[in-house]
Amino acid sequence: MYQAFYNFSKKPFKLNADIEFFYESAEHKRAKLYLNYGLSQGEGFVIVTGAPGMGKTLLIKELCENLKLKNNVVFGLIVSSQLGAHDILRVLAETFAIQYEDNKAALLNKLQRFFREKAKEGKRVVLFVDEAQNLPKESLEELRMLLNFEIEPNVFFQVFLIGQEELGRRLYAEDMKQVKQRVTATYHLKALTEEESTNYIIYRLTKADWHDNPQITSAAFEAIYQFTRGVPRLINTFCDRLLLYGFLEELTVIDLKDAQKVFKDFVEESTANAPKKTAIANKKGNSSSEEYPDLNKRIESLEHKLDELMQVVGKEKALLRKAILIQLDIEEMPEIHKE
Incomplete structure (x- = not known):
């Protein structure tokens, strides 16, 4: 309605995370530096937290756009919604178009083979999990176990967890020590000045x-x-x-x-x-x-x-x-x- 009245070419304040409207504030620049540092490490968890509406999803979308220009990274995005331990593995396989049997041992074998194949191609695999505060502890542990594939030469698998402040608090819980020890970079996104x-x-x-x-x-x-x-x-x-x-x-x-x-x-x-x-x-x-x-x-x-x-x-x-x-x-x- 107001677009025509003010001669706008498009709606300037849409609620969805449109990469065209990504505004790189000083806060977002710092966040990108931390994320790129974590990405350069090629291993472990990278954590991005922030209150609702801070622009976490748009920040990750912008990072993904940059990754599309790279030939050595294969990435996928999952929006978490209380995914159980076995569900997270199935969704991970589907995200990377991996054919699998509904059997955990066979599924893990397929994932490991996928990581090895990409490593032979000179590529590493990056998974982004949005709304990660909803992931149960068992699912986080399952992702941590997948990171153990990194012990094989030149096999790189990395997980970015993006979520609300609750995610950061959970990672510092006593029973999450092993997960926290695999964190290579973390950033808490704050509001604009x-x-x-x-x-x-x-x-x-x-x-x-x-x-x-x-x-x-x-x-x-x-x-x-x-x-x-x-x-x-x-x-x-x-x-x-x-x-x-x-x-x-x-x-x-x-x-x-x-x-x-x-x-x-x-x-x-x-x-x-x-x-x-x-x-x-x-x-x-x-x-x-x-x-x-x-x-x-x-x-x-x-x-x-x-x-x-x-x-x-x-x-x-x-x-x-x-x-x-x-x-x-x-x-x-x-x-x-x-x-």
Whole structure:
């Protein structure tokens, strides 16, 4: 809708990991250096962690694009979803188009033969596992055992594990020592700074042939950073909605008040869709806390989020006072923190 209004050649803030929009911030440059170092080692696990929406998948896609230019690397990508130990082996075989029998011993033999064949061709095998925080311990152990094929001369198999922060915590558990000992490089991806956030938005707009229409004021950029905390996926979501609002209001300039209005809409939507904290009595007179334990957990989680959001209100007020650009009533606008 807003693409035609602003004469964009494409949608600048899509949520999917589109390699065309990969923005190499200082943080992503550091991450790539660590990943390339790990790749150069040709062995063991390489770990990439980060909170949801930080751009982990896009970073790995960009690395894979570079690997396509190399003739000595064969790589595959698995998106983990609670894959068991035997399942991870089957999916691994399917990823590399290896014909196998549904027998673990035969499957392992096929994989080992595949690694040897690639080694004879002067190639090494790299596996990327996205959402690796979902992998059970047994599956991680199975991948570790596959790394033991490296003890054979010139046989190289390497695994990149990409996941949320939980993955990093799991690897430091007492019962994961053997896995942790095979880690050759690790990096934790952090959010963008305020300057990077602004540059990220401009970069994506430019990719869509933006020519300063709409104009976006510095106060609006600052507000976007405050609302999204520099998380790329949240920036995409917010800016997409902001441009839609600009189209509906026929704006050629997007200012702080417009960003505040869109943020307020997000808050109202979240509040409207949040579960209500009401006590539902059952026949025995018990409250919903006993009859609906899952509902209670959701309510507690919501209350915790609201507490966090209210703490941000003070920061937002200070920001507006300092800007002295426009006075808005934001007493009813707590910060939202969601994926």
